[in-house]
Amino acid sequence: xxxxxxxxxxxxxxxxxxxxxxxxxxxxxxxxxxxxxxxxxxxxxxxxxxxxxxxxxxxxxxxxxxxxxxxxxxxxxxxxxxxxxxxxxxxxxxxxxxxxxxxxxxxxxxxxxxxxxxxxxxxxxxxxxxxxxxxxxxxxxxxxxxxxxxxxxxxxxxxxxxxxxxxxxxxxxxxxxxxxxxxxxxxxxxxxxxxxxxxxxxxxxxxxxxxxxxxxxxxxxxxxxxxxxxxxxxxxxxxxxxxxxxxxxxxxxxxxxxxxxxxxxxxxxxxxxxxxxxxxxxxxxxxxxxxxxxxxxxxxxxxxxxxxxxxxx
Amino acid sequence: xxxxxxxxxxxxxxxxxxxxxxxxxxxxxxxxxxxxxxxxxxxxxxxxxxxxxxxxxxxxxxxxxxxxxxxxxxxxxxxxxxxxxxxxxxxxxxxxxxxxxxxxxxxxxxxxxxxxxxxxxxxxxxxxxxxxxxxxxxxxxxxxxxxxxxxxxxxxxxxxxxxxxxxxxxxxxxxxxxxxxxxxxxxxxxxxxxxxxxxxxxxxxxxxxxxxxxxxxxxxxxxxxxxxxxxxxxxxxxxxxxxxxxxxxxxxxxxxxxxxxxxxxxxxxxxxxxxxxxxxxxxxxxxxxxxxxxxx
Numbered sequence: 301x302x303x304x305x306x307x308x309x310x311x312x313x314x315x316x317x318x319x320x321x322x323x324x325x326x327x328x329x330x331x332x333x334x335x336x337x338x339x340x341x342x343x344x345x346x347x348x349x350x351x352x353x354x355x356x357x358x359x360x361x362x363x364x365x366x367x368x369x370x371x372x373x374x375x376x377x378x379x380x381x382x383x384x385x386x387x388x389x390x391x392x393x394x395x396x397x398x399x400x401x402x403x404x405x406x407x408x409x410x411x412x413x414x415x416x417x418x419x420x421x422x423x424x425x426x427x428x429x430x431x432x433x434x435x436x437x438x439x440x441x442x443x444x445x446x447x448x449x450x451x452x453x454x455x456x457x458x459x460x461x462x463x464x465x466x467x468x469x470x471x472x473x474x475x476x477x478x479x480x481x482x483x484x485x486x487x488x489x490x491x492x493x494x495x496x497x498x499x500x501x502x503x504x505x506x507x508x509x510x511x512x513x514x515x516x517x518x519x520x521x522x523x524x525x526x527x528x529x530x531x532x533x534x535x536x537x538x539x540x541x542x543x544x545x546x547x548x549x550x551x552x553x554x555x556x557x558x559x560x561x562x563x564x565x566x567x568x569x570x571x572x573x574x575x576x577x578x579x580x581x582x583x584x585x586x587x588x589x590x591x592x593x594x595x596x597x598x599x600x601x602x603x604x605x606x607x608x609x610x611x612x613x
Numbered sequence: 614x615x616x617x618x619x620x621x622x623x624x625x626x627x628x629x630x631x632x633x634x635x636x637x638x639x640x641x642x643x644x645x646x647x648x649x650x651x652x653x654x655x656x657x658x659x660x661x662x663x664x665x666x667x668x669x670x671x672x673x674x675x676x677x678x679x680x681x682x683x684x685x686x687x688x689x690x691x692x693x694x695x696x697x698x699x700x701x702x703x704x705x706x707x708x709x710x711x712x713x714x715x716x717x718x719x720x721x722x723x724x725x726x727x728x729x730x731x732x733x734x735x736x737x738x739x740x741x742x743x744x745x746x747x748x749x750x751x752x753x754x755x756x757x758x759x760x761x762x763x764x765x766x767x768x769x770x771x772x773x774x775x776x777x778x779x780x781x782x783x784x785x786x787x788x789x790x791x792x793x794x795x796x797x798x799x800x801x802x803x804x805x806x807x808x809x810x811x812x813x814x815x816x817x818x819x820x821x822x823x824x825x826x827x828x829x830x831x832x833x834x835x836x837x838x839x840x841x842x843x844x845x846x847x848x849x850x851x852x853x854x855x856x857x858x859x860x861x862x863x864x865x866x867x868x869x870x871x872x873x874x875x876x877x878x879x880x881x882x883x884x885x886x887x888x889x890x891x892x893x894x895x896x897x898x899x900x901x902x903x904x905x906x907x908x909x
Contacts, residue, residue, distance in 0.1 A: 362710065409894055416652055419713075420848060421893045423841070424886030431883040533841070537717050544714050573729055580721035583714065588703055591711035 308466070315462050319455075326454060336454065338566040340522055343457035344515050345562050347464050349542040349554040351511035354468050356540070357549035357597070358477065359504040360484030361411060362419045365426030366512050367535035369399045371528070372429060373513025374520035375439050378448045381521070383438075388451035392460075392517050399513020400506050402429070407505035411498065414487075426536055434528045444527030445520075452522040460518065464511050469551060471507065480504050484549070541583060547593030552600035557593070622752055624874040625867060630758040630827070632866020633765035637820035638843035639850070639858035640772060641813025647789040647853030648809050650709070654716040655696060656817055657840015658723035663689040663818020664738075664831040665731065671739050678741040682764070682822045686815035693814025694807050702803065720840075727833040735832035738825035761823045768819055769859055772812065776855060781808055789853060838882065842869075845889040851899025860900060864888075 322339060325331045331339065348366060355363045377395035380386050410421050439445045471477045479500040482490040491497050520526040542561050546553025564582060568575040638660050645653045666688040670681035700719050704712045745756040776782035787795040788805045796802050824839070825831045846865045850857025865885055872884040892899065 356710075410890070413893055413897060415709075416650075417848070417893055417897055420652065420844065421890055424845070424889045427841075428883050428886050428890075431880065431886075435877075435879055541714060541717070544710055548708075548710065576721055576725035577729060580718045580725060583718035584700055584722065587707075587711050587715040587718065588700070591704060591707035593711075 311466075319458055322458075323454060335566075337522075338562060340452065340454055340457045340518075341566075342559050342562045343454070343461040344518050344522070345539070345542060345558040346555050347461050347511055347515040347518070348539045349546070349558040350465055350468050350551060351508040351515070352539050353543045353546075353549065353551065353554040354471070354480075354504055354511075355508040356543055357547075357554070358472055358484060359480040359501055360487075361501055361505065362415060363422040363505065363508070364419050364533070364536050364540050365422035365424070365429075366508075366539045367531040367533065368426030368429035369403055369509040369512035370516035370519065370535065371433055371526075371531035372402055373399045373516030374526040374531070375433055375445065375516075376513070377517030378445050378520045378526050379439065381451065382445065382448055388521065391451075391521070392514060395513045395517035396510045397513075399516065400510025403509020403512075404502060404506040407502045407509070408498075411501045411505060423533055423536065426531075426533060430528050430531050433531075439526070442528065444525050444529075446525045448520050448524050448526065450522060450524060452518045457518055457522075460514060464514065465551070465555070468507075468511075472551070476500055476503060544593055545583075545586060547595035547597055549597035550593070550595040550599055553593055553595035553598075556595070556600070619752065620874060621871075624870040626752060626754050626758065627874075628867030628870030629863055630761045630866070631870060632846075632863035633762055634820045634823055634827075634862075635839065635843050635846045635865050636859045636862025637765055637768060637816045637823070638839060639846035639862045640769070640855060641817045642844050643847040643850070643852055643855060643858040644785070644789075644809050644813045646847065648785065648792075648806055649701070649705075651701065651712055651716060652844065653813075654713070654840065655719040655723060656813065657836035657838075657843065658720050658727075659689050659693055659696075659814045659836075660817040660821040660824075660839060660843075661727065661831070661833060661836035662692055662723060663814075663821030664825045664835065665727065665821075665833075666818060667822035667825055668736060668738055668831055671741060678760075678826070681741070682819055685818040685822045689818030689821075690811035690815040693810040697807060697810040702806075720837075724833055724836070731833060733833055735830045738829050738831055740829065741826060757827050761827060764819065764823060768816060772816065773855065775812065781805070785809055842882075842885045845885050848889060848899055849892050851902030854899065854901045857899055857901040 322331070326336055326339075348370065352363070352366050355361050373395035376398045377388075377391040380391035380394050381388055406422075406425055410418060410425065413421055433439060434442055472481070479490065479495045480503075482493070482495055483497050483500060487497055516526075516531075519530075538561070542557040543554050544557070545561065546555070546557030565575065565579060568578055571578075638656065641656050641659070642653065645651060645656070663685045666685035667681050670676045670684040671678075674681075674684070676684060696719055700715050701712065704715060742756050742760065747754045747756070747759070774782075776785060784795070784800045784805045785808065787798070787800055788802055792802060795805075820839075821831075821836075824835070842865060843862065846861035847858045848861070849864060850859070850861030865888065868884055868888060869881050872878075873881045896902070
């Protein structure tokens with residue numbers, strides 16, 4: 301068998317095993333409601349982190365407005381299920397498509413910018429999305445949209461996460477994905493080689509935005525409400541921190557970063573007044589000690605350990 | 614028609630006094646960006662720190678307005694130097710995004726350490742002035758707005774003098790123009806960067822005290838939004854350009870006042886960001902910026 305297919309098969313088996321173990325532990329109540337909540341939150345955060353990594357890490361377009369797309373997904377999903385009474389699956393699909401559509405519309409003009417300017421523009425757009433939602437009375441305005449049924453559970457969140465991870469992994473290895481990587485390495489060179497840079501930048505941005513929408517829909521259907529104060533730029537920074545912590549351009553890095561940060565903030569929830577102080581110090585120290593993130597742009601693999609071992613030895 | 618015009622002028626007065634505070638914060642942003650190309654997200658929190666130092670000086674030490682603002686500026690300048698020394702200097706050669714994350718971390722650290730010490734509840738800033746209201750025909754201007762405007766003008770004049778006429782200012786301009794060449798000319802870059810942080814932080818602290826005087830209320834998270842908006846102001850005027858930050862701040866303040874006066878105050882923040890997007894799309898170098906072509 302083709303080695304990539306063989307790897308995928310192994311990965312899928314590993315996923316099934318992880319799923320079975322965690323689901324089993326939840327079923328026999330070794331994992332209580334608090335940690336179950338955090339596990340679902342980890343799945344959602346991983347979706348957010350890998351989708352942002354697609355934009356920031358693979359394509360090198362520095363976006364920090366991810367919470368805006370998450371908000372769009374959260375609200376459109378909730379409108380479908382609560383206001384229109386349609387099934388959750390449809391809500392997920394519509395949330396994904398609408399966030400993607402918005403990402404496309406926003407990406408088309410803004411992706412002409414680069415570096416810090418793009419960052420600050422996406423930050424501003426994220427806030428504009430949130431303020432617009434805040435002013436729509438149909439979805440509850442400033443008090444948020446309440447009474448959303450809890451349709452998200454571990455199974456849904458986990459398998460959607462796996463599907464999105466596989467999609468992004470395969471996207472990276474596809475021809476358009478390689479164009480994105482080329483743009484990250486050197487945009488002018490990529491342009492000279494005949495790559496339509498705008499097309500691929502917008503493509504990555506749209507995909508990233510739509511997955512953020514999926515995550516938002518999962519989020520609002522787990523926490524019973526969609527509130528505009530959830531989706532401030534603080535949320536965007538959170539997601540960005542997960543990605544950078546793991547290492548920009550590393551899929552496994554994003555996954556580890558999201559898991560680690562969610563765990564840290566869950567552990568620290570017992571000391572609410574110290575929580576953000578410790579969180580911020582962790583962030584600063586990690587960046588000072590390891591500015592390229594935990595994994596750099598490498599993937600977590602056996603080869604990495606071998607290399608690490610040789611360097612240490 | 615007359616009332617419309619009256620309200621327009623009234624909003625202009627409000628906007629200019631608010632805008633001069635944005636300008637003070639934006640100056641720090643623009644100087645720091647100009648010199649180390651860092652969006653210092655912690656700058657808004659330095660402004661918050663300044664407001665609290667001013668609060669402390671007036672309530673606990675019983676100082677009057679003028680010594681209080683000096684106290685706040687000196688305190689914030691020290692904080693700025695320490696932050697740069699501890700968090701940013703070790704990362705001089707790190708990837709840009711890592712420094713940005715560090716800045717976000719510093720911002721969170723300042724906000725939540727402050728909450729730890731002074732509780733998240735807003736404090737009432739003591740009213741230092743008798744609130745005199747000046748009526749100029751249909752227009753109203755109170756003494757706070759006047760003080761804000763005058764202080765801002767004085768501070769900006771002093772800054773312009775420092776940057777343009779003194780040796781330290783010359784060194785700052787040199788480093789911001791070409792850091793490597795400046796180093797070859799014997800300029801101690803680290804010291805120049807420290808000076809820049811001190812100056813920028815002092816201005817932000819002055820802005821913080823003025824806001825405390827204006828709104829009578831301060832809280833540990835007060836710096837987040839004004840911090841971002843001041844950055845918008847800096848980009849609007851052309852980042853790295855000092856007069857640009859002043860103009861950008863005033864324009865932003867006026868637009869916000871007009872939007873909250875004529876449309877709705879909930880769209881105030883959106884207006885600021887909408888300006889940002891428009892300016893970035895049509896003139897990314899800002900109002901006073903020159904176009905730079907990218908070379909291969």
